[in-house]
Amino acid sequence: MDAHKFALAIATVAVLAVGAGGSVALAHTLDGPGAPRPAAAATVPAEPGRDVTLAEGQEARLTTRDLTVRYTRLVEDSRCPENVTCVWSGDAVVALELSQPGRGEQTRTQLHTARRGPQGITYAAAHVELVDVSRAGERVTLRVS
Numbered sequence: 001m002d003a004h005k006f007a008l009a010i011a012t013v014a015v016l017a018v019g020a021g022g023s024v025a026l027a028h029t030l031d032g033p034g035a036p037r038p039a040a041a042a043t044v045p046a047e048p049g050r051d052v053t054l055a056e057g058q059e060a061r062l063t064t065r066d067l068t069v070r071y072t073r074l075v076e077d078s079r080c081p082e083n084v085t086c087v088w089s090g091d092a093v094v095a096l097e098l099s100q101p102g103r104g105e106q107t108r109t110q111l112h113t114a115r116r117g118p119q120g121i122t123y124a125a126a127h128v129e130l131v132d133v134s135r136a137g138e139r140v141t142l143r144v145s
Contacts, residue, residue: 043068049145051131055138059097062144066102067124069144071095074137075110082135091116092133094140098123 046052046060046069054060059070075093080086091114098121099106109121111130120129132141 046142046144048126049143051141051143053139053141060142060144062126065124065126066100067126067144068099068101069128069142070097070099071140071142072097072108074133077133077137079113079133089114092137093117094130094133094137096121096128096142098128100124 041058043059043061044052044054046062048062048064052060054069054071056071056073059068061068072095075095077090077092079090079092080088091112093110093112095108095110097106097108105124107123109123110117111121111128112119113130113133120127122128127145129143129145130140131143134140
């Protein structure tokens with residue numbers, strides 16, 4: 001093997017080794033804090049008048065009506081951090097999709113934890129109220145009645 005081919009082979013092995021090491025490091029990083037969580041069941045049943053907690057992307061289906069409520073994302077979060085004294089408690093805003101699958105109708109809304117905006121919505125003869133938003137915003141608790 002001549003020197004040029006040998007150098008090319010060494011360079012190729014080095015690039016592959018660095019790439020593999022990076023992949024191993026990335027996989028290790030994804031297992032640590034802040035790593036993506038396993039996906040929760042996409043749809044959970046919701047009983048009228050009872051609280052239901054949803055992960056981002058998850059939906060609740062009201063057991064007594066043709067109604068689903070999906071938590072799509074945390075839009076804004078100005079709430080006071082834990083262990084900090086604030087003059088104002090702040091506000092978390094979440095985006096929801098409400099739909100009647102049997103009718104093919106849906107609407108989108110944003111609900112607030114503070115009185116700055118709506119904390120509930122009436123849709124398809126049901127009232128959906130925002131009860132709580134987790135500290136990191138990955139989960140919401142709703143009451144559908």
